């Protein structure tokens with residue numbers, strides 16, 4: 001069969017809905033500054049969909065920093081991958097500063113989080129190794145694992161008993177294959193809104209021999225003293241072998257890092273295919289990251305505000321029995337069993353009658369029949385935003401959700 005013909009018959013699980021959802025909850029085109037309020041089709045809305053946890057995407061200070069560096073270097077400099085012609089002192093400076101901040105031996109800057117961690121997983125493993133990951137790990141981890149030619153095991157989300165079972169299986173495999181074991185989880189899960197069980201996983205190191213990689217995309221900037229992340233918040237720097245975060249969330253920028261022991265990071269420097277065969281991050285991004293790091297460290301007030309808003313929002317949702325007790329971060333998923341047609345009606349009513357926008361998560365990200373209305377609090381949201389949202393939920397959800 002012709003490949004293009006087949007694609008036209010099947011656009012994929014979300015793609016096949018494009019006529020219904022595009023512009024609504026897929027590919028919405030927001031206007032205005034990235035803040036608690038934005039515009040959608042000229043309608044002012046309260047937006048609960050940005051991972052702009054500390055509100056930096058709308059900061060005047062950041063805007064000036066970015067304008068300065070754009071003027072000074074532009075986007076062309078440097079050219080080439082870092083290994084060839086694209087390395088600079090500023091790239092090194094940022095890596096040294098962030099390694100100090102997160103208390104890890106060394107850090108390597110990655111162009112993008114997705115490709116970066118994919119390459120990290122790929123370059124770490126040989127077919128003799130076993131990789132074990134949490135069932136709710138992000139697509140970039142899943143795709144990195146897809147490249148692995150050895151055994152792959154998945155443990156139930158945040159279920160340490162199940163992880164222990166999987167570690168026993170993995171141990172038997174590597175005893176025969178002479179390989180090693182890699183365990184991967186996240187600091188803060190962006191779907192369930194739960195913190196990863198990092199302490200419990202580290203404790204398993206006394207029973208099993210494995211290396212531990214944490215993706216802290218949603219923890220960095222918020223968790224820990226001065227925002228140095230979930231691993232530092234739990235004092236686990238000595239036990240977590242590899243720390244990954246992206247700068248596309250709290251830092252409101254681009255790029256990511258992988259950090260750990262110096263020797264291992266040096267190995268990545270020469271072996272990460274996503275870095276070696278890809279152009280280096282441009283100077284305005286790198287300079288911006290150095291400056292943002294200082295801003296994040298000093299953003300105590302933003303973190304306090306974020307937690308205040310989270311408490312208000314989550315208390316209100318819990319009073320309405322709309323939020324799981326398991327949620328223990330600022331990411332706030334509201335789960336419903338609802339038909340897709342009804343999701344569209346609810347979403348339209350929320351946006352156009354009430355001026356509220358949440359992220360809608362549907363199958364295949366969640367099981368069929370389940371839909372998440374996900375609200376991500378930021379330091380910019382206000383008590384009025386929360387009150388208005390809760391009152392709107394009372395009105396809209398009562399009508400459509402039994």
Ligand SMILES: Cc1ncc(COP(=O)(O)O)c(C=O)c1O
Pocket residue numbers: 112113114115117138140186190215217218246247248254255256
């Ligand atoms: C948990 C997690 N890891 C990695 C990434 C990828 O980061 P980036 O946006 O830098 O590609 C994301 C982004 O959505 C994420 O949520």
